[in-house]
Amino acid sequence: MSRSAHPAGPRHADVMTEGHYSAPAADLNVLDEKVWARTVTRDADGALTVGGIAVARLAEEFGTPAYFLDESDFRARCRAWADAFGPDADVFYAGKAFLSRAVVRWLQEEGLNLDVCSGGELTTALDAGMPAERIAFHGNNKTVAEIERAVEVGVGRIVLDSFQEIVRVAHIARSHGVRQRVQIRVTVGVEAHTHEFIATAHEDQKFGIALADGQAAEAVRRTLALDSLELIGIHSHIGSQIFDMAGFEVSARRVVQLLAEVRDEHGVELPEIDLGGGLGIAYTSEDDPREPHDIAKALSDIVTRECESAKLRTPRISVEPGRAIVGPTAFTLYEVGTIKPLEGLRTYVSVDGGMSDNIRTALYDAEYSVALVSRTSEAEPMLVRVVGKHCESGDIVVKDAFLPADLAPGDLIAVPATGAYCRSMASNYNHALRPPVVAVRDGEARVIVRRETEEDLLRLDVG
Numbered sequence: 001m002s003r004s005a006h007p008a009g010p011r012h013a014d015v016m017t018e019g020h021y022s023a024p025a026a027d028l029n030v031l032d033e034k035v036w037a038r039t040v041t042r043d044a045d046g047a048l049t050v051g052g053i054a055v056a057r058l059a060e061e062f063g064t065p066a067y068f069l070d071e072s073d074f075r076a077r078c079r080a081w082a083d084a085f086g087p088d089a090d091v092f093y094a095g096k097a098f099l100s101r102a103v104v105r106w107l108q109e110e111g112l113n114l115d116v117c118s119g120g121e122l123t124t125a126l127d128a129g130m131p132a133e134r135i136a137f138h139g140n141n142k143t144v145a146e147i148e149r150a151v152e153v154g155v156g157r158i159v160l161d162s163f164q165e166i167v168r169v170a171h172i173a174r175s176h177g178v179r180q181r182v183q184i185r186v187t188v189g190v191e192a193h194t195h196e197f198i199a200t201a202h203e204d205q206k207f208g209i210a211l212a213d214g215q216a217a218e219a220v221r222r223t224l225a226l227d228s229l230e231l232i233g234i235h236s237h238i239g240s241q242i243f244d245m246a247g248f249e250v251s252a253r254r255v256v257q258l259l260a261e262v263r264d265e266h267g268v269e270l271p272e273i274d275l276g277g278g279l280g281i282a283y284t285s286e287d288d289p290r291e292p293h294d295i296a297k298a299l300s301d302i303v304t305r306e307c308e309s310a311k312l313r314t315p316r317i318s319v320e321p322g323r324a325i326v327g328p329t330a331f332t333l334y335e336v337g338t339i340k341p342l343e344g345l346r347t348y349v350s351v352d353g354g355m356s357d358n359i360r361t362a363l364y365d366a367e368y369s370v371a372l373v374s375r376t377s378e379a380e381p382m383l384v385r386v387v388g389k390h391c392e393s394g395d396i397v398v399k400d401a402f403l404p405a406d407l408a409p410g411d412l413i414a415v416p417a418t419g420a421y422c423r424s425m426a427s428n429y430n431h432a433l434r435p436p437v438v439a440v441r442d443g444e445a446r447v448i449v450r451r452e453t454e455e456d457l458l459r460l461d462v463g
């Protein structure tokens, strides 16, 4: 279907002026493989399948809304990152993107390490058998109890985020009679080209210690002076959903400069640098993510070059992809409930979930795509806004998209690329029951996080 075939008039013009408009794909039935998990395809009847199972069967067995995660895609992405970085680097999966016991086991089997940033994430990791030395502990306000637990179980590294924390971790390590491996998180003054609330390395923010004004150098000085801390490197994380490597280039250069200053002042060459995560994925056909191999090569070239010019031994690099591993591997399946055409504006399509299972659109103005997946359709494209069932007009899942004009209640639609920061940010708003995560692989589907029940809600309510 060509663009000219879709209804012209005010509706069309309105979206153009908002600037979110993109022409419908030539054929709405064609799934853009960039945004869908690897094993997703349409079967002979036109229904979407993942891991060889049709969505109608999945909806019948597991209900909607639900997240379906392509396990072989997840594992393939882990391997791609591990292979791309090779034996001289470490890949830490950022657990906050989505963490469950099954995920922790997959990470172990595929040779990845794990970042956690709370006691809850640490508990999940340990419970699923992740060796503590393969865990890094992050956060700008780790509690004393969390630090104690991390030190006791022997996490591989704690990433120090403030001057107070240097002293706090040192004290706890000393009282446990251990020398804790640590990194210092610095802010390098780079603002990644992404939404303000998810850009984290410019200076006006809560994370890290600024390189500017010699603050990071002072943090190194204090850390090196404490016997119970072993400073293994410098950490920097510049933002999220980043496509442009220029930010990493500046960040790596500044971190290497700090390593050179540390060598000059203290005579020590810190052995590691961690460049964080933040690599972008395709949410819509307009996004062009890089392959892990390209990213690894770009980062290691930058670090090698900078170290050569500073006459430093090249440190071991670590990276922390979260979204880039899990994001593309899952989609959310919804059932269409009501359809409300607003003359001259757009058609509101309400689904059985919403901001409780995907807050990113409301929180960051995130863009998503959507497709009719229980069948194909030859109907004209209609401009839609996919909204949830919550009591907020900002309860939007997909702001602007096209779905076939014959869409009807009971149809299943799916939003791809919801593996990261959707279930992990899900809420019980309106006492919604958080949806399950179902792993699908080679014709088998199994629940890895079950759907919440009303009993779960009432169990917490002890008044």
Ligand SMILES: *Cc1c(COP(=O)(O)O)cnc(C)c1O
Pocket (backbone or CB within 6 Å): 094, 096, 097, 115, 138, 237, 239, 240, 241, 276, 277, 278, 279, 320, 321, 322, 323, 324, 420
């Ligand atoms: C959030 C975060 C990550 C992961 O970010 P993605 O965008 O999911 O890759 C990595 N490291 C740190 C320190 C983070 O805060």
